[in-house]
Amino acid sequence: MISSEVVYQEVYKAVQAMNVSLPVDVAGRLKAAQQQAEGPAQAVLGQINENLLIAAREGIPFCQDTGMVWVHVSLGEEVQIRGLKETISRAVADAYREGYFRSSVVEDPLRERKNTGTNLPAVFHFDIVPGRTLEIYILAKGFGSENCSRVFMLKPTQGREAVIDSVCAVMKEARGVPCPPVVLGVGIGGTFDYAALLSKRALTRALDHPHPCPYYAQLESDLLEAVNALGIGPGGLGGGCTALAVKVESFSTHIAGLPVAVTVNCWADRRAKVLLSEI
Ligand code: SF4
Known part of the structure; x- marks a missing residue:
């Protein structure tokens, strides 16, 4: 007990x-x-x-x-x-x-x-x-950052590059609103709602702990590089990092879909x- x-x-x-x-x-x-x-x-x-x-x-x-x-x-x-x-x-x-x-x-x-x-x-x-x-x-x-979060229902054939593009699209739209440098949680798979839950669970993992699967660890690293290449920067003023980390969680999904959810968290990554x- x-x-x-x-x-x-x-x-x-x-x-x-x-x-x-x-x-x-x-x-x-x-x-x-x-x-x-x-x-x-x-x-x-x-x-x-x-x-x-x-x-x-x-x-x-x-x-x-x-x-x-x-x-x-x-x-x-x-x-x-x-x-x-x-x-x-x-x-x-x-x-x-x-x-x-x-x-x-x-x-x-x-x-x-x-x-x-x-x-x-x-x-x-x-x-x-x-x-x-x-x-x-x-x-x-x-909620300054939460309001910038999004779910995408990609086609299964769109694959890895579309996942990276979707995550970047979220930050291109958000710019300085979510108080960057941000921490992004990305959920891939499941259903519409479960992808969103995965993206929150991704945020519970320590920034220094990459995904245990090398494929997804590499995706986290590539996503971080792609988001930082946007040049949004701290406070949206450019000249420094846009994201401190990108964390990914994945789950099985339906043959007809590729759900991708992005929870945006701010520097106040509590x-x-x-x-x-x-x-
Ligand atoms: S740092 Fe985070 S919690 Fe604070 S105002 Fe910005 S978005 Fe909201």
């Missing part, structure tokens, strides 16, 4: 920390990008990096948009746990309230758009897997992971 209290504490800590400090791999890439940038791009990256230092030192969020929380739970079928979704939601709400993070979620999106005041609901996805572990992957998704096991 995994205690709900332990889940609550771990998710609470993770959600508070993710809004105040970036993962070390993301922070490292932003510092390296600043060293390699020129002109206004270097100034933009300098401000981002200074802002990150201040946020960590003062314990305050590094962006005013503290995002909508996205949660992917991978639950071992031998794990006994009660009230998992409610526990995670409570931890998210408490972390946002006690961290003074902005509540950005509105209910009834087409009519009243009333702020729920808790940053709930979070968006949940559950996978049931063999074993005795509970893995909780969390993103806090800013991700956290909670791993727990049955004792």
Whole structure:
């Protein structure tokens, strides 16, 4: 049995920390990008990096948009746990309230758009897997970048080059809007909706961990090169990197299709992971 209290504490800590400090791999890439940038791009990256230092030192969020929380739970079928979704939601709400993070979620999106005041609901996805572990992957998704995300239903014969063109098309349209340098999650395969989910799951992987399959690892590298060749640059001002990383996840699909989804994330690449096991 995994205690709900332990889940609550771990998710609470993770959600508070993710809004105040970036993962070390993301922070490292932003510092390296600043060293390699020129002109206004270097100034933009300098401000981002200074802002990150201040946020960590003062314990305050590094962006005013503290995002909508996205949660992917991978639950071992031998794990006994009660009230998992409610526990995670409570931890998210408490972390946002006690961290003074902005509540950005509105209910009834087409009519009243009333702020729920808790940053709930979070968006949940559950996978049931063999074993005795509970893995909780969390993103806090800013919507300046989320609004730039897209799904393409390519023809199966269009292949690899069309995937690269689609990803580049997203950034050509987005330009500086998603607060570059971005991190892109690319989902290939499945159905229309599942490709989008894959693109989010791609964002849960550390930037320094390439795809385990050499073919897709090479595609990640080629996508990064193609996006950076667009020259959009930090803040959309050119003169430096456009993307810090491109991460790919793939899945089987139908003979008649090649779905490709691109989730655009900004430099505020907030991700956290909670791993727990049955004792
Ligand atoms: S897109 Fe990202 S960096 Fe830009 S305002 Fe939104 S959360 Fe902040």
